[in-house]
Amino acid sequence: MSGSRHNVDHASDGPPPDTTTDGEQALTPETAALSVDGLSKTFGSGEDKVTAVDDVSFTVEPGEVVGLLGPNGAGKTTTIKSILGLVLPDEGDVRIQGVDVADRPRRAYEHVDAMLEGARNDYWRLTVRENLRYFAAIRGNDPDTLDDRHTELLEAFDIAEEADTEVRDLSRGMKQKVSLASVLAGDVSVAFLDEPTLGLDVESSLTLQRELVRLVEERELTLFVSSHDMDVIEAVCDRVIIMNQGRIVVDDTVANLLDGFETTGYRITARGLDEPTLADLQDRFELSAVERLDGRVRFEVAADSATFYRLTDALEAADVELGGVETVQPDLAEAFLEVTGNGDSLANGATGGTDQ
Numbered sequence: 001m002s003g004s005r006h007n008v009d010h011a012s013d014g015p016p017p018d019t020t021t022d023g024e025q026a027l028t029p030e031t032a033a034l035s036v037d038g039l040s041k042t043f044g045s046g047e048d049k050v051t052a053v054d055d056v057s058f059t060v061e062p063g064e065v066v067g068l069l070g071p072n073g074a075g076k077t078t079t080i081k082s083i084l085g086l087v088l089p090d091e092g093d094v095r096i097q098g099v100d101v102a103d104r105p106r107r108a109y110e111h112v113d114a115m116l117e118g119a120r121n122d123y124w125r126l127t128v129r130e131n132l133r134y135f136a137a138i139r140g141n142d143p144d145t146l147d148d149r150h151t152e153l154l155e156a157f158d159i160a161e162e163a164d165t166e167v168r169d170l171s172r173g174m175k176q177k178v179s180l181a182s183v184l185a186g187d188v189s190v191a192f193l194d195e196p197t198l199g200l201d202v203e204s205s206l207t208l209q210r211e212l213v214r215l216v217e218e219r220e221l222t223l224f225v226s227s228h229d230m231d232v233i234e235a236v237c238d239r240v241i242i243m244n245q246g247r248i249v250v251d252d253t254v255a256n257l258l259d260g261f262e263t264t265g266y267r268i269t270a271r272g273l274d275e276p277t278l279a280d281l282q283d284r285f286e287l288s289a290v291e292r293l294d295g296r297v298r299f300e301v302a303a304d305s306a307t308f309y310r311l312t313d314a315l316e317a318a319d320v321e322l323g324g325v326e327t328v329q330p331d332l333a334e335a336f337l338e339v340t341g342n343g344d345s346l347a348n349g350a351t352g353g354t355d356q
């Protein structure tokens with residue numbers, strides 16, 4: 001078991017949930033959209049042995065949008081491929097909508113689809129709409145009943161005008177959109193999107209982010225999104241799982257993760273700050289990014305509000321004039337760097353007390 005299951009895993013708590021009542025209820029591997037328990041995968045042997053995934057566990061609620069982040073080689077793809085049955089894990093249980101993927105794979109993957117590594121095997125000689133119909137059909141849906149949905153998807157992703165164009169004649173970005181639309185073309189309730197915005201321009205990426213959010217709400221879709229693009233994760237995901245070296249180092253809501261940093265940083269510009277006073281401050285507070293400007297010193301300080309006031313008192317006592325104070329609000333990209341650079345301490349700090 002991973003030590004970082006902060007969010008929704010109440011699998012071992014008490015009796016089975018009453019699924020007929022609304023509101024908060026315990027999530028179990030049976031009621032979760034996705035449950036991963038003790039997943040491990042090692043490649044190679046001897047000196048070449050690589051532990052790609054090391055005892056990873058998490059649970060995803062129906063309708064939840066989870067972002068999977070991690071530096072290169074963290075184990076994200078291996079985790080997703082293990083969930084999808086494309087890699088055979090050494091250990092661990094995976095259930096999708098309560099069905100064990102090892103025991104009943106056909107049933108487990110019935111409503112699951114995926115776009116891996118930013119691409120998908122769309123049929124380049126078929127038109128855009130034919131691809132959507134094809135992928136709906138192999139999901140077991142009658143494509144004739146899904147015409148409206150397909151039109152809506154094509155409009156949402158801004159490719160309606162290309163509906164009758166063969167995919168091979170489209171630009172890379174358009175192909176990417178077709179891939180995504182074809183994942184959502186059938187009756188899918190759990191979708192895995194690996195780098196969904198890869199190769200898209202900024203505008204297309206924003207359209208796609210907005211439409212994903214809308215589709216998730218409309219269809220109660222459970223989405224698992226892996227991306228190096230933090231803006232996408234921040235815009236689309238409720239929750240983020242950060243992996244490093246095969247393990248989960250953070251599993252929390254995006255809001256909580258960012259809250260863990262809130263007001264922890266100030267950027268201060270001071271006039272009349274001499275070197276001995278600066279040295280004294282450096283001894284007493286966590287200063288960083290110190291810049292000596294023309295007659296001024298600018299620095300950042302990691303501080304809660306009480307520490308911040310002690311610092312400003314110290315500046316006042318030394319007759320230093322405050323030229324400016326800004327709070328430093330980290331975004332997900334900064335949070336991610338902190339977490340993966342300094343895994344354990346931040347994983348605890350940023351997620352502490354957030355168990356639900």
Ligand SMILES: Nc1ncnc2c1ncn2[C@@H]1O[C@H](COP(=O)(O)OP(=O)(O)OP(=O)(O)O)[C@@H](O)[C@H]1O
Nearest residue numbers: 043044050052070071072073074075076077078079
């Ligand atoms: N088929 C394989 N054979 C040997 N080693 C592998 C294989 N697949 C993955 N690995 C290794 O397992 C580790 C995790 O790789 P994985 O691709 O899961 O990471 P990732 O987080 O998806 O990385 P990236 O962001 O670069 O795609 C890496 O060290 C990788 O080299």
